[in-house]
Every structure is written in C-alpha cells, then in structure tokens.
Amino acid sequence: MQTDLRLAVLGCGAIARYHLDAIKGHVPRVRVTACVDNDADRAGQFATETGGTAFASLDAALDADAFDAIAILLPHDLHEATTLQCLAAGKHVMLEKPMAPTLEGCDRILAAAKASGKVFMLAENAQYWPEVVAALDLVRQGAIGDLVTGRAAFVSEYNPYWFTGQKWRLSRSRTGGGITIDGGSHWVRPMRMWFGDVAKAVGVIGYPMEEMQGDSLMRSLLQFESGLYASYDGLMVATPLGPQESWRITGTDGEIVIGGFPAGGLTLYDRAHRSGRVIDGDWGYAMSFVGENRDFASAILDGTPLAAGPESAVQDLRVALAIYRSAATGNWETI
Numbered sequence: 363m364q365t366d367l368r369l370a371v372l373g374c375g376a377i378a379r380y381h382l383d384a385i386k387g388h389v390p391r392v393r394v395t396a397c398v399d400n401d402a403d404r405a406g407q408f409a410t411e412t413g414g415t416a417f418a419s420l421d422a423a424l425d426a427d428a429f430d431a432i433a434i435l436l437p438h439d440l441h442e443a444t445t446l447q448c449l450a451a452g453k454h455v456m457l458e459k460p461m462a463p464t465l466e467g468c469d470r471i472l473a474a475a476k477a478s479g480k481v482f483m484l485a486e487n488a489q490y491w492p493e494v495v496a497a498l499d500l501v502r503q504g505a506i507g508d509l510v511t512g513r514a515a516f517v518s519e520y521n522p523y524w525f526t527g528q529k530w531r532l533s534r535s536r537t538g539g540g541i542t543i544d545g546g547s548h549w550v551r552p553m554r555m556w557f558g559d560v561a562k563a564v565g566v567i568g569y570p571m572e573e574m575q576g577d578s579l580m581r582s583l584l585q586f587e588s589g590l591y592a593s594y595d596g597l598m599v600a601t602p603l604g605p606q607e608s609w610r611i612t613g614t615d616g617e618i619v620i621g622g623f624p625a626g627g628l629t630l631y632d633r634a635h636r637s638g639r640v641i642d643g644d645w646g647y648a649m650s651f652v653g654e655n656r657d658f659a660s661a662i663l664d665g666t667p668l669a670a671g672p673e674s675a676v677q678d679l680r681v682a683l684a685i686y687r688s689a690a691t692g693n694w695e696t697i
C-alpha cells in the first residue's frame with residue numbers, strides 16, 4: 363500500500379505558498395517531488411525548499427514521471443487544458459478554484475475525471491476553514507436556534523501585487539470575470555454549508571478599480587432552497603478600509619460572527635452572552651489549507667471520500683454566474 367504521496371505543484375505563485383506551508387507543517391504524508399513554473403526562479407525556490415525537482419513546464423515534469431498527484435495552482439484560463447492533460451496521464455488532480463470560467467468547461471473536466479478513475483478534487487479551501495467548520499457545528503448543535511438569515515462580506519483592500527506579479531487577475535478573459543467569480547467563491551461555499559443550496563440570486567456589479575476589467579464591487583441577495591435569504595457583498599478597492607466581519611449567521615436564539623479576512627476569529631452572541639463569547643481555536647484562512655491538503659492525501663492514500671465532491675464547486679460557480687446574469691437583466695436569476 364502506498365504510504366506517502368509524490369506531489370507536483372504546478373504554479374509556484376501566491377497560493378502555492380499557502381499550500382506548501384500547510385503541507386510542510388502539517389501533512390507529512392505528502393512529499394513535494396516536482397515544482398513546476400515557467401518562471402524558473404519560482405520553480406527553483408520551491409525545489410530548494412522542498413527537495414523536489416524544478417521543471418519549466420508540465421510536459422517536462424510528466425516526461426520525467428516525477429509525481430503521482432498534482433496541485434494545479436494556475437490562472438483560470440489554464441485550468442481546463444492542464445487538468446485534462448494530467449488526468450489523461452493518470453495523475454490524481456487537485457485544482458484551484460474556479461474549476462473553469464464556464465459551466466461547459468466544468469462539464470468537460472468532470473467527465474474526464476470520472477472516466478479517469480483518479481481522485482479529482484476542486485480545492486475550495488473554505489470547506490476546511492476552521493471558523494466556518496466550527497460555525498457549522500454550532501449551527502447543528504442549535505447554539506443559535508433556527509436559522510433566520512446571514513450576511514457574507516468579501517471585502518479586501520486592493521493588493522498592489524496584482525499590478526505586477528498577478529496581472530492575469532486584472533484581465534476578464536483570463537479570470538472569467540472579477541471578484542465575484544474569483545475570491546467570492548470562498549464566501550459562497552460557507553453560506554451553502556450553513557444554509558443549504560442557493561436557489562436564486564439578484565445582484566449588481568460595479569467597477570471602482572479602473573485597472574481591473576472585471577467587477578471589483580458586487581452587492582447581492584441570495585435566496586436559498588429553504589426560502590431563507592442572505593446578503594452577499596464583494597468589494598476590492600485601493601482605499602484604506604475599516605474593520606469588516608466576513609460572515610454573520612443570525613438565528614432565533616443568537617448570532618455567530620466570523621471576523622474579517624484573513625485573521626478571522628469566532629464569536630457567539632446568545633441570551634447568556636449578550637456581549638459575545640469569544641471562542642478560541644486554531645483559526646485563520648491559512649489553516650484551511652491544512653485540512654484541504656490532508657483531505658486530498660487521504661482520498662488517494664486511504665480511499666476516504668472528500669469532504670465535498672467537485673460538483674459542489676460547480677454550484678459555487680453557478681451562484682457567481684447567476685449574479686452576473688442578474689446584473690445584466692436586473693432580475694432574480696435561478697442558479
């Protein structure tokens with residue numbers, strides 16, 4: 363039986379740092395054996411750090427048979443072709459979000475994954491975000507009674523790094539849109555974990571950041587299949603911003619508040635704690651990559667089911683696409 367996993371990291375950029383730190387610190391069964399980036403410095407740095415081999419292209423890493431599983435951490439327009447290539451080569455694949463910018467692209471990837479018999483994971487780290495999971499436990503325990511409504515806010519001061527290292531993120535044709543299809547997915551998945559699937563969305567988008575072709579402002583309402591409503595906002599501006607919570611879940615007996623990105627934190631408000639009870643934990647966005655990489659390794663090495671199958675990520679994408687349609691039509695749009 364295979365006891366450890368030879369992993370390739372394809373794309374040694376910003377999010378690769380989080381994956382690598384999580385693996386190095388917490389997932390010893392994963393050995394990074396291939397570091398692939400067309401930027402030789404980045405591939406070389408990751409190779410030095412991990413003891414893996416640096417490759418300038420996916421083709422070169424495949425030719426060298428240097429890995430059994432791969433984390434694809436590339437710009438969105440490269441997701442489909444690289445995933446199909448890796449699945450066809452018999453590799454297990456973990457792919458960063460969004461699966462693809464279109465539903466047709468997702469369908470092609472899901473069909474190839476099914477036919478391959480390999481593990482295919484869509485890496486939505488919010489599924490493992492410790493505060494999100496703890497909030498789900500509290501909701502299930504009835505800590506805030508019956509759910510009434512929720513509020514999600516993906517708000518971030520613009521990172522100048524996007525002007526230089528990540529120019530692709532400013533291009534609508536490379537990302538498929540703006541913040542709603544990009545980082546927004548991490549705010550939708552938790553809402554779906556707590557409230558269930560989204561049935562309809564209505565929203566508007568705006569472009570306050572001139573450098574970004576896609577949306578940098580989004581205001582929306584989601585209606586869940588249960589009939590409940592939540593508000594969901596996104597904003598990225600080059601403006602100093604005040605403190606902002608990421609989520610608020612309101613029930614008949616209390617409220618759960620998850621602090622702003624990336625520090626997080628969890629506070630429960632109920633009749634016994636009207637000023638709030640701060641709940642301690644190993645919190646924070648960075649920790650979500652630990653659970654994510656553990657889940658991928660276990661699915662391959664132990665045959666355990668993923669916390670959420672890749673189809674769940676298609677639902678996240680459908681929410682983003684419905685908001686874009688609604689922004690164009692002015693109507694509620696079905697997911």
Ligand SMILES: NC(=O)c1ccc[n+]([C@@H]2O[C@H](COP(=O)([O-])OP(=O)(O)OC[C@H]3O[C@@H](n4cnc5c(N)ncnc54)[C@H](O)[C@@H]3O)[C@@H](O)[C@H]2O)c1
Pocket residue numbers: 372373374375376377378398399400401404418419420435436437438440458459460485487527528544548
């Ligand atoms: N889970 C999260 O919270 C989160 C956060 C940020 C980004 N992401 C996702 O991660 C993915 C990558 O984003 P990022 O922020 O790391 O981008 P990035 O630009 O920082 O990194 C991408 C890397 O890929 C390399 N690259 C580009 N084309 C290549 C090619 N053809 N062959 C080899 N290497 C190539 C680049 O040189 C770069 O090092 C995207 O899907 C993004 O949406 C997820």
